[in-house]
Amino acid sequence: QVQLQESGPGLVKPSETLSLTCAVSGYSISSGYYWGWIRQPPGKGLEWIGSIYHSGSTYYNPSLKSRVTISVDTSKNQFSLKLSSVTAADTAVYYCARLSGAYGWFDPWGQGTLVTVSS
Amino acid sequence: DIQMTQSPSSLSASVGDRVTITCQASQDISNYLNWYQQKPGKAPKLLIYDASNLETGVPSRFSGSGSGTDFTFTISSLQPEDIATYYCQQYDNLPLAFGPGTKVDIK
Numbered sequence: 001q002v003q004l005q006e007s008g009p010g011l012v013k014p015s016e017t018l019s020l021t022c023a024v025s026g027y028s029i030s031s032g033y034y035w036g037w038i039r040q041p042p043g044k045g046l047e048w049i050g051s052i053y054h055s056g057s058t059y060y061n062p063s064l065k066s067r068v069t070i071s072v073d074t075s076k077n078q079f080s081l082k083l084s085s086v087t088a089a090d091t092a093v094y095y096c097a098r099l100s101g102a103y104g105w106f107d108p109w110g111q112g113t114l115v116t117v118s119s
Numbered sequence: 120d121i122q123m124t125q126s127p128s129s130l131s132a133s134v135g136d137r138v139t140i141t142c143q144a145s146q147d148i149s150n151y152l153n154w155y156q157q158k159p160g161k162a163p164k165l166l167i168y169d170a171s172n173l174e175t176g177v178p179s180r181f182s183g184s185g186s187g188t189d190f191t192f193t194i195s196s197l198q199p200e201d202i203a204t205y206y207c208q209q210y211d212n213l214p215l216a217f218g219p220g221t222k223v224d225i226k
Contacts, residue, residue: 045218045219045220046206046208046220048214048215048216048217059213061213061214062120062214095163097162100168103151103211103212103213103215104168104210105153105168106153106155106163106208107164107165107174108165109162110162111162112162
């Protein structure tokens, strides 16, 4: 079955760039679907960050658009998130997930990775 | 942007009780509404898509209904393993948006 696994630094300094990768197994990204990033600050709700298709077509949440870049590497079957100029407010568990379509539902999800922004 | 609200924000019920959570969208989203279950320390899990379709493998005690702006999620007989936070999510328009969540625990 399809599995997703996030990886990246667990600690990022303020004003620096957060970088995460989501490795996909059990399905080829090149075969279709959109792939997305969602985050959840500690004790809070879920926020969609953005999504990408294997062609590289992207959609971003306007609230983060100026700082977000999502890219895909079909040769490695993974996609990545970069969030620039981070502050403490970007501290969150970051999840990657498959989308049912450009707009749709998220399923399955990765286990999530906690990123803390602190000096 | 479409805003999602949920009520109640939390509830406590007994095993076997019928539990109902409501989700309201700030504008008509047709049936483009999904429900997720998130247990502590775990990733969310899709339960219901398109307002009323049960995801494969999800117990039949979970159900969803509604269209337009008002939606309902029901657990027909609450089980101890249903302790979790439940989120609705709209996909009628970007940005994709989740409700604030409803925390369910056992009385």
